[in-house]
Amino acid sequence: MRTRMLLFVAPIVLLALTLLAGYCYGQSYTPSPNEVFYGTWVNEKMYPQKMVKRSDGSYDDYATVSDTTPFRGGRYEIFKKWTDSEGNVFYETYDTFSFGIHLKTQNLWRVSKSGTLLEMTYYVVWAGDEYSPDKFPKVEMLEYPSFIFNRSE
Secondary structure, three states: OHHHHHHHHHHHHHHHHHHHHHHHHOOOOOOOOOOOOOEEEEOOOOOOOEEEEOOOOEEEEEOOOOOOOOOEEEEEEEEEEEEOOOOOEEEEEEEEEEEOOOEEEEEEEEEOOOOOEEEEEEEEEOOOOOOOHHHOOOHHHHHOOOEEEEEOO
16 A cells, blocks of 8 residues: 555656746746946957947947947846945856847856956857756856947937
C-alpha cells in the first residue's frame, strides 16, 4: 500500500517541482515606469550615434545624433536588473530588431551611478537559436564594452 502511494505521489511532486523551477527560471524582471535605462543616449564617435530606449519596451537607433528618423529599431525585454556596490545599475535584456535588420541579441548594459553613462556588450542569438539566461555576456566583458553612450540633455 505504501509503495503504491509513493508511486502515485512521487510523479506529482516531481512534476510540480519541475513546473515551479521552469516558472522561476523563465521569469523576467518587471520594470518600473522610470528606469534609469530609459531615455536618449548619444555618442558621435560610435555607430549608431543615437539610441532611444522607451518604457514601453521599444527602441530606435539613429545613424547620427541629428537624425529624426531611425534606421532600425525593435523591442526589448528587461530580463534582470541589479545594482553593484559602487551604485552602477546593470540590466540584462533580450532585444529583437524588427526593422532595418532582423537580429536577436542578449545584452548586458551598465548605467553609471550618476545615470549619465551607458555601456553595453552583447551576444548574438543566431537563427535557429533561442534566448537563454545562461547566454548573457559576463560583467567582466564590460571592461571593453561594445558600445558607450552618454545621456542626451
